[in-house]
Amino acid sequence: MSCIFCQINQGALPAHTVYEDEHCRAIVDKFPLSPGHVIILSKSHQGSVDQLEDSELQGIWQAGRKISQAMKRVDSSIKDVHFLINDGPSANQHVPHVHLHVIPRYGWDLGFLPLRFMTRFLNPLNHWGKDASSRDWAAALSNQIAV
Known part of the structure; x- marks a missing residue:
């Protein structure tokens, strides 16, 4: 399957999972708009919200x-x-697979959001050193969701 989100759902590609159930899988976004950005992937491969089961x-x-x-x-x-x-x-x-972005807002970040939106896929430093912090963030969120 060529869909990157389907590959993540099937475990064929690595991701830092925050939450998973029968409907969805939530992961830390590799191209965050703000620190802590999470995306929730539908389990079924549907390109539009209109195609999802209720x-x-x-x-x-x-x-x-x-x-x-x-x-x-x-x-x-x-x-x-x-x-x-x-x-x-x-x-x-960008990916024809339904996904919900959950983007934390800090109050100070309003001016940075449009810039991040325009450059998040272009900045080669976006991934540098982020794997450990993404893993830690996913673990912290998972622990709080389980409470």
């Missing part, structure tokens, strides 16, 4: 709520959270 869509949103609550418990500097689904190529969906 139970799967509900499961994704429930996971998003759990993750956002865990984020705020783990890091008190997180003030709010953006929930974002890009549904289709015209909506800037």
Whole structure:
């Protein structure tokens, strides 16, 4: 299968998993818009929200709520959270597989967000030294979700 998110769901590609159930798998985003950015992948390969079963869509949103609550418990500097689904190529969906972005907001980061949005796939330093911090963030969130 050529879909990168399907490969992650099947364990063929590595990812730092935050949460998983029968509807979705949440991982730390490799190209974060802000520190701690998580994406929730639907378990089924569907390109649009309209193609998901109601139970799967509900499961994704429930996971998003759990993750956002865990984020705020783990890091008190997180003030709010953006929930974002890009549904289709015209909506800037890069991978044609439904996924929900859970993006922590810190209050100081508003000016940085547009810049990160425009450069997150281009910056070669985006991954440097992030594997350990992504693993630690995933573990901390997982522990809080389990509470």
